[in-house]
Amino acid sequence: MLYLDAAATSPLRPEARAAMQHILDGGPANASAVHTPGKAAKTMLQHAREQVASAFGARPDEVVFTAGGTEANNLVLKGVATATPRGKHIVTTAIEHSSIRKSCEFLARVAGFEITEVGVDRYGRVDEKAALAAIRPDTTLVSVGLANGEVGTVQSVERIGQAAKAAGAVMHTDAVQAAASLPVSFGAGGWPGESVDAMSIASHKFGGPQGAGALFIRAGIAFEPLLHGGGQEDGHRAGTENLAAIAGFGAAVAAVMPTAGIRAQEMMVQRDTFVARIMQQIPGAELTGHPTERTPNHASLVIHGIAGEAMLVDLDVHGIAASAGSACSAGKKEPSGILLAMGYDPDVAVTALRFTFTDPLPETDFERLVAQTLAVLQSHTAPTG
Numbered sequence: 001m002l003y004l005d006a007a008a009t010s011p012l013r014p015e016a017r018a019a020m021q022h023i024l025d026g027g028p029a030n031a032s033a034v035h036t037p038g039k040a041a042k043t044m045l046q047h048a049r050e051q052v053a054s055a056f057g058a059r060p061d062e063v064v065f066t067a068g069g070t071e072a073n074n075l076v077l078k079g080v081a082t083a084t085p086r087g088k089h090i091v092t093t094a095i096e097h098s099s100i101r102k103s104c105e106f107l108a109r110v111a112g113f114e115i116t117e118v119g120v121d122r123y124g125r126v127d128e129k130a131a132l133a134a135i136r137p138d139t140t141l142v143s144v145g146l147a148n149g150e151v152g153t154v155q156s157v158e159r160i161g162q163a164a165k166a167a168g169a170v171m172h173t174d175a176v177q178a179a180a181s182l183p184v185s186f187g188a189g190g191w192p193g194e195s196v197d198a199m200s201i202a203s204h205k206f207g208g209p210q211g212a213g214a215l216f217i218r219a220g221i222a223f224e225p226l227l228h229g230g231g232q233e234d235g236h237r238a239g240t241e242n243l244a245a246i247a248g249f250g251a252a253v254a255a256v257m258p259t260a261g262i263r264a265q266e267m268m269v270q271r272d273t274f275v276a277r278i279m280q281q282i283p284g285a286e287l288t289g290h291p292t293e294r295t296p297n298h299a300s301l302v303i304h305g306i307a308g309e310a311m312l313v314d315l316d317v318h319g320i321a322a323s324a325g326s327a328c329s330a331g332k333k334e335p336s337g338i339l340l341a342m343g344y345d346p347d348v349a350v351t352a353l354r355f356t357f358t359d360p361l362p363e364t365d366f367e368r369l370v371a372q373t374l375a376v377l378q379s380h381t382a383p384t385g
Contacts, residue, residue, distance in 0.1 A: 002369050004322045006205070006297060007149050007177060007356035012248070013207030019048075019251035020209060023244040031241055032232060041243055048250030052214055055257040056179070056201070057187020064215045064236045065246050069176035069202035070099040071226070072215040073143075075237065076198045077103040079223030080141050080170050081113060087138020088113040091164075093126050094341035095148050097174055113140075122343050123290040124153035131160050139169040146192060146199075147178035150325040150338040150354065151289030152298030154178060161195030170221055172198040176213075180205035181267065181297040183260045186216045197221055203245065207358070208252030212245035266360035268296035274355065275299050277370055282377045288339065288352065297357040300325075302344065306380045308351045314376045320369060323354045 003011065023029060029041035046060070053060045066072045077100065081090065092104055094117050107113040116134040119127050126144060135142060142164040147154045161171040173192055175184050179201045188194050198221065203212035217223065229238030256263075278285050284304035303311065308324045315322050325336045335349030361369065 001319045001321055002361070002365060002372075004320060004355040004357065004369065006180065006358040007354065008323055009204045009210060010180070010207045010358045012209060013252050013255055015255040016203075016208045016248035016252040020244045020248040023247045029243050031243060032230060044247060045241055045243060048246045051250035051254045055253040056199075056216065057185035057190045057193075058216050059219075061234070062186065062216050062218060064217060064233050065241060065249075066213045066215055066237060067211055067242070068204070068213040069097075069174065069200050070213075072200035072202070072213045073097065073099040073174055074103050075215050075226050076170075076172050076200065076217065076223065077141065077143060078107065078226060079236075080172075080198075080221065081107050081111065082224040083222040084140050084170065086140045086168065087136070089116065089136055089139045090114070091116045091118065091131065091134045091139055091142040091169075093118045093120060093131070093144055095120050095124055095126075095150075095338045096143065096145050097149065097176070100143055100145070100174060118144075120342055123293075124148055124151045124288075124338070124342050125290060125293070126155050126160075128156070128159060132163050135160075135163050135167050135169060137167060139164070139167055141170045141172060143172040143174065145174040145177070146184065147175075147182070147295050148289065148338065149177040150336060150352070151300045151342070152177075152294035152356075153289040154182070154293050154295060157192050158195040161192065161197075165195075165197065170197045172196065172200070175199045176202045176205055178295060180256075181260070181264055181295050183257070183264070203249035203252060206249075206252040206256045208249040209245045211242060212249040214249075263359060264296040267357045270357065270360055270366055271296060271299050274366075274370060274373075275301070277374065278377065281374055283381055285377070288342070288344075299355040301353050302339070302348050302351045303353065303377060303381065304348060304351060306351050306377075308353055311353060311376060311380055314379070315373065318372045318376055320372055320376075323356075324352050325354055 031042040031045040049060045049063050053063050104115045108115050118131045144157050164171040173196045198217040204210040227238040286302050288300045335346040339349035
């Protein structure tokens with residue numbers, strides 16, 4: 001099967017598998033224990049922390065390991081909101097991941113926070129002028145995703161981040177989707193670099209295991225842990241670390257990030273060719289998201305008049321694993337809230353299809369992808385009667 005759903009999860013890379021196997025074969029490993037096996041586990045945990053930090057231009061003490069991107073997003077929103085003695089105001093956008101939106105809803109419901117949700121245009125770009133205007137003296141935190149997982153649009157967060165920090169607020173970006181296919185950096189001179197105070201990533205988007213992620217957060221930013229207990233992760237996240245998953249996470253990003261730019265260029269060529277051929281031959285096909293300011297591995301479309309679910313079933317039968325949007329919303333019958341926020345009618349939003357590459361495909365596999373996808377889409381758009 002051709003797997004075109006990397007935005008949901010990516011196949012486990014051999015480097016990650018080998019690192020995990022080394023941990024699993026090594027016997028009991030609790031990095032908090034003081035005996036010899038515990039000290040060995042602590043060394044391996046630190047090695048993985050250094051791998052993740054180095055891959056993203058961060059310091060090891062800026063990395064808090066979590067169970068994934070969802071936990072990292074919950075940790076920074078709820079943690080900063082709880083710990084920061086400022087006004088109860090958060091700025092975010094209409095197209096954030098559900099872990100951001102629902103954390104904001106929780107803070108509004110339970111803690112009385114006011115949430116300002118900035119809109120987007122037809123391409124999914126955040127209204128920068130509105131975002132800047134929304135930042136107030138009592139704003140606690142601003143959270144704008146670096147790239148949208150459903151339509152692939154990449155955001156320019158630099159000016160928003162600078163304005164947030166100038167106002168004394170914490171600037172966070174959810175980089176879970178962007179970091180998997182773009183040269184993202186938390187370090188000075190990188191992107192988004194020093195324009196953000198905190199950044200979330202997830203292991204399984206890089207070919208690491210599911211169940212691991214990280215929050216990068218700069219020293220001196222106060223935040224309350226979600227999980228209370230032991231002093232793991234420098235007191236920021238209690239609970240025995242999942243050492244095998246973290247080791248696989250570190251190995252995956254160490255393998256992927258050095259070639260992120262080259263892979264991005266190669267995937268972009270295939271993505272653009274794929275989209276162009278669909279648009280040329282399928283009536284009613286429309287690219288969603290920005291045509292150029294998007295993640296290089298991401299092709300998302302709506303096919304007017306055809307239910308996306310029916311096309312996904314047929315694509316699967318023909319050996320192509322694609323999706324209709326966020327895996328976190330899979331199985332729901334409602335149209336995508338992201339596409340609705342971008343101005344699409346509900347009857348068009350339900351026709352969404354998303355193809356996301358893990359790596360550039362071999363030429364024969366790419367041609368098979370194009371041919372099989374066109375055949376399926378043509379069968380659904382052909383006139384009947």
